[in-house]
Amino acid sequence: MSADMNPQSPLPAGAAEELTDLQGEKMVLNMGPSHPATHGVLRLVLELDGEIITKATPDIGYLHRGDEKIAENMTYTQFIPYTDRLDYLAPLANNVAYALAVEKLMGIDHDLPPRCQYIRVICCELARLSSHLLGLGSMAMDVGALTVFLFTFTEREKIYNLIEALTGARFTTSYTRIGGVARDLPAGWVEQCRKFLGEVVVNIDETEKLLTRNKIFVDRNRDIGVISREAAIDYGLSGPNLRGSGVEFDLRKAHPYLVYDQLEFEVPAGSVGDCYDRYLVRIEEMRQSVGLLRQCLDKLPGGAGNAAREPVDIPDGKTILPSKYKVLTSMEELIHQFILVTEGVNAPPGEVYFSAENPKGELGFYIHSKGGGTPNRLKIRSPSFCNLSILPFLMPGHMISDTVAIFGSLDFVMGECDR
Amino acid sequence: MSAREFAQQLKARFGDWISEPKEFRAEITVQLSDAERIADICQFAKKELGFDYLVDISSIDNYGTDPRWTVVYHLYGYGHRCHLRVKTDVSEEKSGLPTVTGVWRTADWHEREIYDMMGIRFRGHPDLRRILMWEGYPYFPLRKDFPLAGKPSDVPEVAFTRPAPEEGGPFVTRPGGKDSTAREPRAHELEADDAAARAPAEKI
Numbered sequence: 001m002s003a004d005m006n007p008q009s010p011l012p013a014g015a016a017e018e019l020t021d022l023q024g025e026k027m028v029l030n031m032g033p034s035h036p037a038t039h040g041v042l043r044l045v046l047e048l049d050g051e052i053i054t055k056a057t058p059d060i061g062y063l064h065r066g067d068e069k070i071a072e073n074m075t076y077t078q079f080i081p082y083t084d085r086l087d088y089l090a091p092l093a094n095n096v097a098y099a100l101a102v103e104k105l106m107g108i109d110h111d112l113p114p115r116c117q118y119i120r121v122i123c124c125e126l127a128r129l130s131s132h133l134l135g136l137g138s139m140a141m142d143v144g145a146l147t148v149f150l151f152t153f154t155e156r157e158k159i160y161n162l163i164e165a166l167t168g169a170r171f172t173t174s175y176t177r178i179g180g181v182a183r184d185l186p187a188g189w190v191e192q193c194r195k196f197l198g199e200v201v202v203n204i205d206e207t208e209k210l211l212t213r214n215k216i217f218v219d220r221n222r223d224i225g226v227i228s229r230e231a232a233i234d235y236g237l238s239g240p241n242l243r244g245s246g247v248e249f250d251l252r253k254a255h256p257y258l259v260y261d262q263l264e265f266e267v268p269a270g271s272v273g274d275c276y277d278r279y280l281v282r283i284e285e286m287r288q289s290v291g292l293l294r295q296c297l298d299k300l301p302g303g304a305g306n307a308a309r310e311p312v313d314i315p316d317g318k319t320i321l322p323s324k325y326k327v328l329t330s331m332e333e334l335i336h337q338f339i340l341v342t343e344g345v346n347a348p349p350g351e352v353y354f355s356a357e358n359p360k361g362e363l364g365f366y367i368h369s370k371g372g373g374t375p376n377r378l379k380i381r382s383p384s385f386c387n388l389s390i391l392p393f394l395m396p397g398h399m400i401s402d403t404v405a406i407f408g409s410l411d412f413v414m415g416e417c418d419r
Numbered sequence: 420m421s422a423r424e425f426a427q428q429l430k431a432r433f434g435d436w437i438s439e440p441k442e443f444r445a446e447i448t449v450q451l452s453d454a455e456r457i458a459d460i461c462q463f464a465k466k467e468l469g470f471d472y473l474v475d476i477s478s479i480d481n482y483g484t485d486p487r488w489t490v491v492y493h494l495y496g497y498g499h500r501c502h503l504r505v506k507t508d509v510s511e512e513k514s515g516l517p518t519v520t521g522v523w524r525t526a527d528w529h530e531r532e533i534y535d536m537m538g539i540r541f542r543g544h545p546d547l548r549r550i551l552m553w554e555g556y557p558y559f560p561l562r563k564d565f566p567l568a569g570k571p572s573d574v575p576e577v578a579f580t581r582p583a584p585e586e587g588g589p590f591v592t593r594p595g596g597k598d599s600t601a602r603e604p605r606a607h608e609l610e611a612d613d614a615a616a617r618a619p620a621e622k623i
């Protein structure tokens with residue numbers, strides 16, 4: 001309201017002046033780096049006109065650990081544990097993407113035994129389920145639906161139990177090796193996994209019942225944070241955020257790696273590009289992941305118990321550590337073990353870029369090698385970094401309360417963004 | 420159309436600026452000889468060749484050789500689903516090249532990150548600030564001559580690297596000091612002729 005709008009103002013002269021002073025004055029609100037809705041350490045400097053955001057400046061880097069610098073100073077295998085800490089909600093998927101990138105550099109990505117490839121797909125899809133369950137739970141919690149968080153975390157707990165049985169760790173899995181995986185599926189794991197899949201589909205249905213037609217949830221998300229198809233491509237968005245904007249693109253379909261070309265699944269895409277579309281895409285992706293996991297468990301070469309002793313790594317002894325028995329009994333294997341531990345795998349000079357469809361989007365590794373066991377440069381193209389770069393464009397015009405819905409729907413993780 | 424044909428089209432349009440396409444692991448790379456042309460090339464690649472998605476920009480420090488920097492662009496087209504890598508060298512004296520933020524807006528943060536980590540400036544960038552490190556940080560940590568253990572730095576009231584309470588202990592890496600691999604006693608046996616250089620590190 002302006003001062004000359006109401007000349008017969010009932011307010012005393014001083015108060016009227018005070019009101020005019022307030023006009024056009026912007027307030028700066030500092031959100032984060034430690035805010036429950038920022039899911040980590042994202043700081044957002046918001047410039048507000050009343051409750052409307054006029055400018056948003058993200059400030060990232062609070063979780064920067066110099067992973068790319070560290071990678072230049074160790075062997076390829078030694079870097080695997082660091083990939084756990086990129087997207088720490090889906091460490092298994094990061095392990096697989098990184099191992100595939102190094103294998104592409106070495107030219108052995110097509111030599112992986114089929115059982116290893118299936119196990120890796122199982123890892124990727126379990127990670128996707130786990131990450132989306134958390135993403136949905138926290139997105140719903142941030143807009144006020146606390147129950148969903150408890151629902152999805154029940155299922156995540158089961159995934160963690162499965163991961164613990166498989167890798168020996170719940171969180172920092174470090175499961176893949178260059179040229180294979182650390183160990184085969186343990187006894188009874190396939191049955192446990194099937195049981196879990198039967199339970200999680202029920203849970204996904206229940207979650208949908210709680211949210212998809214929930215008036216409050218829909219009102220808080222529909223037509224909020226609309227990203228057009230063009231803007232999504234221009235800002236380099238990937239994963240569910242890109243598909244939510246209507247781009248039917250999935251690296252698993254467009255450039256199939258592992259055995260994704262032998263499995264059947266659909267790529268869901270939104271139409272509007274708002275928070276609600278991104279939510280729907282994630283829900284459908286979880287169902288597709290369950291389907292993929294079922295197909296993998298059915299088709300798993302060697303079967304559940306692997307009675308046929310199908311290999312789970314490239315058994316040439318020069319990329320993956322030889323078995324302890326062979327090291328202790330054979331001179332050649334002892335030498336291989338020594339070289340692998342001290343110098344690492346022998347990668348050729350060259351450069352490759354490999355990207356995988358991770359839960360958050362396109363996780364890519366650009367490796368520039370001068371030969372030997374250490375990269376000369378390893379660049380991590382992290383999906384969360386690119387997905388967050390749209391915030392200054394997306395936020396203006398929204399209310400403060402929309403930020404939590406937008407954050408939840410973008411589903412980023414700062415470990416990966418800051419590296 | 421394949422990535423190689425796109426590379427040939429780039430070469431047909433820009434002639435000697437673009438090198439012959441190189442293939443490694445089914446990936447096509449072209450080298451651009453003059454970094455000043457990068458924005459034109461990218462504009463052409465996006466508008467005429469359909470590379471609408473800039474996947475990534477990264478940088479390489481070729482420490483000890485000239486030119487020192489290589490900037491690497493990864494291009495992708497959703498229409499034709501081809502990848503193309505464009506590389507260009509930048510000398511250390513210049514340490515700058517034109518921005519491509521006018522072509523793809525996603526380049527904004529990628530270029531800020533390269534400036535932050537390597538110290539290569541992008542001319543015409545709308546907001547070339549540090550992105551991961553804090554404002555006022557004096558070094559470029561991804562350069563090869565920056566030690567893994569870091570360097571002491573102080574920005575009053577923002578960030579500092581004062582001695583930590585544990586400093587001096589056997590498992591603590593000091594900023595600017597040797598890292599844990601170099602302090603490993605067994606490593607010194609192998610580097611017998613490096614005795615003078617490692618002596619100060621032993622006096623922790």
